[in-house]
Amino acid sequence: MKRFKRITEAWLTRFTAIIPFNFIRKWASKDLIIINYHSIHGWDPDPVINKNKYRTIDRLEQDLRFFNENYSVIKITDLINNKSLPQNALAITIDDGLKSVYDLMYPVFKKTGIKPALFVNPDFIDNTDLHFIRKRNIILKKLGSLDEEQHKNLISWLDKNDLNIYNLKIQLHSIKYHQRSVLDELIFELNLSVKDILDRKPIYLSSAEIDEMLSDGFELGAHSMDHPPFEQLSLVEQEQQVLESMKRIEEDFNTGYRMFAFPSDDRPINQKLFNNIRDFVDISFGVQGLQRDIIGNHFHRITIESSGASAKQAVKYEYLKYILKRTLKKSIFRRKL
Numbered sequence: 001m002k003r004f005k006r007i008t009e010a011w012l013t014r015f016t017a018i019i020p021f022n023f024i025r026k027w028a029s030k031d032l033i034i035i036n037y038h039s040i041h042g043w044d045p046d047p048v049i050n051k052n053k054y055r056t057i058d059r060l061e062q063d064l065r066f067f068n069e070n071y072s073v074i075k076i077t078d079l080i081n082n083k084s085l086p087q088n089a090l091a092i093t094i095d096d097g098l099k100s101v102y103d104l105m106y107p108v109f110k111k112t113g114i115k116p117a118l119f120v121n122p123d124f125i126d127n128t129d130l131h132f133i134r135k136r137n138i139i140l141k142k143l144g145s146l147d148e149e150q151h152k153n154l155i156s157w158l159d160k161n162d163l164n165i166y167n168l169k170i171q172l173h174s175i176k177y178h179q180r181s182v183l184d185e186l187i188f189e190l191n192l193s194v195k196d197i198l199d200r201k202p203i204y205l206s207s208a209e210i211d212e213m214l215s216d217g218f219e220l221g222a223h224s225m226d227h228p229p230f231e232q233l234s235l236v237e238q239e240q241q242v243l244e245s246m247k248r249i250e251e252d253f254n255t256g257y258r259m260f261a262f263p264s265d266d267r268p269i270n271q272k273l274f275n276n277i278r279d280f281v282d283i284s285f286g287v288q289g290l291q292r293d294i295i296g297n298h299f300h301r302i303t304i305e306s307s308g309a310s311a312k313q314a315v316k317y318e319y320l321k322y323i324l325k326r327t328l329k330k331s332i333f334r335r336k337l
């Protein structure tokens with residue numbers, strides 16, 4: 001299966017290079033595409049996350065100029081308000097609410113006049129807490145450079161918890177969302193402080209920064225309370241994450257609408273959750289490319305930032321992938337009940 005995927009991808013890349021953009025866009029005949037970004041290359045203080053491929057500032061500007069020249073850029077609220085779409089409509093979203101959005105991406109968006117929708121986690125706004133995987137990464141890094149006192153504290157904590165350094169690292173690598181309180185304990189034992197770390201180098205947007213971007217025409221939605229992997233949650237927990245985060249964003253920032261982007265991959269989300277949240281969500285988003293979803297107000301986005309290719313090539317690749325799926329009668333994303 002993996003080999004088949006690799007061959008298909010190589011085939012798509014080869015065709016992408018030779019087929020003209022306008023031809024392939026017409027062939028795909030998608031009335032709307034939505035592009036999703038996260039951050040800027042090299043910005044992240046977490047060395048593990050920093051390995052992810054993102055756009056440089058220049059590359060982002062090139063992308064946005066390409067979109068302005070070739071698409072009619074719309075806002076997400078246009079979709080909520082059922083405005084009729086212009087030809088070749090395109091919208092942009094940015095997930096995770098990282099500080100790089102304000103510091104590095106916002107000036108580029110200003111320059112090009114494009115107003116994206118931001119999807120943020122209420123638990124992290126104003127740097128009041130840190131995502132559990134980032135905490136895990138801080139601990140793993142610290143384990144390599146413990147001073148005497150930290151080492152002593154750690155050994156006694158490990159003894160109490162029937163662990164040793166070796167299985168600690170293994171367990172940290174496979175830690176699940178529901179086990180995350182152990183990370184706070186460990187951070188305490190290692191004399192580290194999440195507050196100090198975030199004071200020194202804020203990871204997330206502040207409310208003031210969000211307000212400024214909102215007053216400049218950006219839009220705002222929720223991305224769950226604290227970005228858990230949804231496949232590790234019960235249906236009730238999933239529902240709480242969606243509803244509580246949307247309520248917080250709507251109330252704290254007076255948005256007047258309720259948008260939600262699922263954290264990570266939305267493939268495991270069952271139809272049952274959509275049924276339960278239907279009356280409370282104006283629009284939601286996943287990341288299954290150009291496919292349409294069986295859920296009417298759930299839209300998919302494409303992530304071109306990690307492709308390494310130009311916006312033109314990356315979008316062409318997505319069109320071609322979509323055409324292939326359509327040929328195989330897989331252009332609609334169906335969900336388990």
Ligand SMILES: [Zn+2]
Pocket residue numbers: 095096223227262263264
């Ligand atoms: Zn995310």
